[in-house]
Amino acid sequence: MTQQDMGLDWEEDFQRLTPSQFFRKNKQMLGFTGKIRSLTIVFHELITNSFDAAEESGILPDIDIELKRVDKEHYILRHKDNGPGIPEDYITQVYCTMFAGSKFRNIQSRGQQGLGCSGCVLLSQMTTGKPAKVISCYKKNDEIKGVKMKFQMDVKNNTGIIMEKEEFHCEQTGVCIELQFKEVSYSLAEQGAFEYIRRTMIGNPHAKITFRDPTGHKYIFKRAANVVPVQPKEVLPHPKGVSADDLMTMAQNTKKKRYSSMLTSSLSRMSAKRVKEIAEMTNIDMNKRPKAMTFQEAEKIVDSFKKMKIMAPPTDGLIPIGSEQIEKGMKQILKPEFVTTITRKPVTYAGGVSFIIEAGLAYGGDSGRLVNGQKKSEIMRFANRVPLTFDAGSCAITEALKSIDWKRYGLKDLENTPLTLFVNIISTQVPYLSTGKQSVSPEPEIVQEIRQSTMKLARQLQKHLRAKRAAKEKEKRSKVFEDYVPVIIEEAAKLGETDIPEYQEVLAKVTKRALAELLGEKIEEEEEEEELDAIIMEELDEHGYVVDSENSSLNFEEEDEETEE
Ligand SMILES: Nc1ncnc2c1ncn2[C@@H]1O[C@H](COP(=O)(O)OP(=O)(O)OP(=O)(O)O)[C@@H](O)[C@H]1O
Numbered sequence: 358m359t360q361q362d363m364g365l366d367w368e369e370d371f372q373r374l375t376p377s378q379f380f381r382k383n384k385q386m387l388g389f390t391g392k393i394r395s396l397t398i399v400f401h402e403l404i405t406n407s408f409d410a411a412e413e414s415g416i417l418p419d420i421d422i423e424l425k426r427v428d429k430e431h432y433i434l435r436h437k438d439n440g441p442g443i444p445e446d447y448i449t450q451v452y453c454t455m456f457a458g459s460k461f462r463n464i465q466s467r468g469q470q471g472l473g474c475s476g477c478v479l480l481s482q483m484t485t486g487k488p489a490k491v492i493s494c495y496k497k498n499d500e501i502k503g504v505k506m507k508f509q510m511d512v513k514n515n516t517g518i519i520m521e522k523e524e525f526h527c528e529q530t531g532v533c534i535e536l537q538f539k540e541v542s543y544s545l546a547e548q549g550a551f552e553y554i555r556r557t558m559i560g561n562p563h564a565k566i567t568f569r570d571p572t573g574h575k576y577i578f579k580r581a582a583n584v585v586p587v588q589p590k591e592v593l594p595h596p597k598g599v600s601a602d603d604l605m606t607m608a609q610n611t612k613k614k615r616y617s618s619m620l621t622s623s624l625s626r627m628s629a630k631r632v633k634e635i636a637e638m639t640n641i642d643m644n645k646r647p648k649a650m651t652f653q654e655a656e657k658i659v660d661s662f663k664k665m666k667i668m669a670p671p672t673d674g675l676i677p678i679g680s681e682q683i684e685k686g687m688k689q690i691l692k693p694e695f696v697t698t699i700t701r702k703p704v705t706y707a708g709g710v711s712f713i714i715e716a717g718l719a720y721g722g723d724s725g726r727l728v729n730g731q732k733k734s735e736i737m738r739f740a741n742r743v744p745l746t747f748d749a750g751s752c753a754i755t756e757a758l759k760s761i762d763w764k765r766y767g768l769k770d771l772e773n774t775p776l777t778l779f780v781n782i783i784s785t786q787v788p789y790l791s792t793g794k795q796s797v798s799p800e801p802e803i804v805q806e807i808r809q810s811t812m813k814l815a816r817q818l819q820k821h822l823r824a825k826r827a828a829k830e831k832e833k834r835s836k837v838f839e840d841y842v843p844v845i846i847e848e849a850a851k852l853g854e855t856d857i858p859e860y861q862e863v864l865a866k867v868t869k870r871a872l873a874e875l876l877g878e879k880i881e882e883e884e885e886e887e888e889l890d891a892i893i894m895e896e897l898d899e900h901g902y903v904v905d906s907e908n909s910s911l912n913f914e915e916e917d918e919e920t921e922e
């Protein structure tokens with residue numbers, strides 16, 4: 358054996374993978390593991406894209422999905438939306454190029470990575486070898502253009518190959534995609550595609566979805582609210598949230614001619630006054646050209662950000678669902694006996710990324726899930742309105758909910774109560790734990806916010822259950838009163854040898870007042886709130902969380918001390 362046979366043959370062995378080649382080998386990283394899960398992820402990617410696209414154009418999403426079974430584990434999926442459509446020149450990039458898209462901005466959207474729908478096309482091609490079919494109707498120069506396309510993914514080059522193309526006339530904008538899949542399975546289980554749609558409707562009461570399942574049954578999930586969510590604005594990164602590497606990237610890509618203008622135009626809360634302070638702290642000339650920035654300089658500047666008091670990031674870039682809308686969604690889907698919801702104020706994690714936590718709690722009715730004939734609790738996790746169905750164990754939401762002492766709120770435990778807990782995190786940068794986007798990183802500030810909001814809801818439930826119990830008790834006692842008083846009066850009349858007096862009207866009045874006094878467990882609202890705050894503080898303290906989020910280590914100035922430039 359020669360030396361060359363034994364070692365690495367650089368000419369032969371050294372390769373460069375395109376993202377598509379990488380994900381072809383690692384499809385589990387896109388969430389495609391298991392037959393049920395793979396199909397749910399496909400639904401998820403296509404639905405989130407349709408929602409993002411429609412909302413960005415101010416359209417109320419209306420989606421039509423049809424899933425046909427060709428054979429066991431072989432399906433054809435047709436997904437049609439009423440969004441703005443995709444211009445012809447971008448269709449193969451959208452569906453065949455990985456890491457390509459319009460959402461690499463600091464903006465709140467469901468998509469973030471430019472991987473979703475190309476991942477679906479890849480899975481379809483890998484399992485069936487069939488091409489994708491897309492119909493797109495889009496506006497061009499005030500005219501609606503229509504194009505039908507059949508294409509395949511060129512994995513080696515991370516692009517698409519068009520096989521057929523035909524232009525046609527259409528009236529309304531939107532996209533319709535048809536893909537075939539094998540080795541997937543449609544299921545009604547908690548992790549199946551149907552449940553995914555059901556949950557989607559809770560987080561998106563403004564949408565309409567029509568779904569025809571493989572048996573031909575048509576489900577229409579109606580809109581519970583008729584307003585398109587306000588479009589979130591793009592927010593510039595906050596100085597406290599950027600690293601030296603981020604700053605270097607900004608310096609390389611900016612069109613600005615000086616450090617000073619680059620800083621004020623690329624970061625939020627950066628004024629000329631602030632730049633002057635940085636110059637004094639670092640001794641760096643702020644008139645230099647950004648392209649000349651060294652890593653050491655970037656480090657020094659980032660260091661000075663840390664020492665400065667900077668106002669919290671602007672929050673108009675975050676648009677929550679809103680507690681009223683969540684309530685509508687939960688009522689429509691769960692028909693609960695009791696529901697309570699909350700939308701918290703924006704706060705930050707990792708130094709400067711804003712987020713909002715919203716939560717809802719539904720009790721009774723169709724809340725919870727049925728396991729072997731027993732009602733259990735269910736946790737519905739959402740990020741930017743998208744249901745997260747998998748990887749629950751590692752998620753900040755699960756961690757926060759499990760860490761609450763539910764007994765304090767009169768519940769036996771979380772598991773065995775017929776309730777549905779809804780938690781949604783809204784952010785321009787949701788810290789997902791993987792490219793599959795199914796769980797949120799348990800950043801301490803996020804866990805803390807979820808705990809606080811859910812504890813407030815749990816307290817409301819406790820009040821409801823107490824009132825319900827008291828009402829039952831009242832009814833029972835009132836019944837006793839009503840049953841015995843007439844007997845006593847009649848017997849007394851007999852003993853006294855007089856006529857039975859007219860007592861019904863008086864009795865009704867007396868029972869009402871007497872019982873109110875007897876059972877009146879009137880606890881002042883204020884007292885309850887104080888008690889609740891004390892419990893929350895105590896629990897947070899026990900778990901080692903920062904209790905006062907406004908004065909945490911972030912060192913933000915008060916909102917009204919400075920205005921955005
Ligand atoms: N139904 C649609 N209508 C209009 N545009 C779409 C539609 N679906 C996808 N797009 C466009 O294609 C791009 C790529 O979509 P893709 O799902 O691959 O990535 P993404 O949504 O940007 O991020 P993520 O990987 O996190 O889903 C989107 O950014 C959007 O610009």
Ligand SMILES: [Mg+2]
Nearest residue numbers: 406468473474
């Ligand atoms: Mg997407």
